[in-house]
Amino acid sequence: MMPLTHTNAFSKLDEIENTALVQLVYVSSLTLTSRLNTTIFDEVEGHARDYNEQYGITGTLCYGNGHFLQCIEGEKAKVAVLSQRIFADSRHKNVQVLLLKVIKQRSFSDWRMRLLFLERWLWSPATKKQATQLSPYLPFAPHDWSAERTEQFLQIIKTFETAPHIKAAGITYNALGNMVRHIAAPHQAFLVVQGFLSVLLVVGLVLLYL
Structure with missing residues (x-):
């Protein structure tokens, strides 16, 4: 199945009974403004946990390389309402639906939407040792994934004992990363470090030829 547009996804949802259990997987990209927002991940995860627990929605939200992949599971009527809200969110763009199907049971029944x-x-x-199976899916670029590849990815991450999450995994930055982690979001720290190293390289070359 090729990725669905908003309109096609909602048309397909309309054909499903309101009480049916469905799984919807979409991908999107953060806008430039959102990438500069150091609190966006806490905001998204916190809101998702509260909303999804209230409405019986489960799943997982993955972020990497500027892209989101979110799996949403729940009653069709509630998934339809939530997906409309998500697709209208201006903090991301290039939204595509990779999977949309009726399911017999949830794949993430014990997750109230964790951010990976x-x-x-x-x-x-x-x-890293636990997540070696993810190597074929990194760098994270899910917009081109087929339905089969998406399902394989979901099968892998639902078996994790602990999620590959910067806070839950107790991840530490390198020495320079630690200096900037308080003023830059995790996804921005790498850019800061690389920029600083680039400046040092230029300075070194200048001094070399003086």
């Missing part, structure tokens, strides 16, 4: 931070450079050694 798929930035390998931020993982602890223990997390």
Whole structure:
């Protein structure tokens, strides 16, 4: 199945009974403004936990390389309302639906929407060992995934004992990363570090040829 547009996804949802249990998986990209927002991940995760617990929605929210992949599971009527709200959110763009189907049971029944931070450079050694199966899916670029590839990815992450999450995994930055972690979000720290190293390289070359 090719990725669905908003309109096609909602049309397909309309064909499903309101009480049916469904799984919807979409992908999107953070806007530039959102990437500069150091609290966006806490905001998204906190709101999702509260909303989903209230309405019986389960699933997982993955972030990496500027992209989101979210799996939403619940009654069709409630998933339809939530997906409309999500797709209208201006904090992300390029929304595509990779999977939309009726299911017999939830894949993430014990998760109230956990945020999986798929930035390998931020993982602890223990997390890297556990998540070696994710190597074929990194760098994270889910917009081109087929339905089969999406389902394989979900099968892998639902078996994790601990999620590859920057806080839950106890991940530490390198020395320079630690200096900037209080003023930059995790996904921005890498850019800051790389920028600083680039400046040092330029300065070194200048001094070399003076």
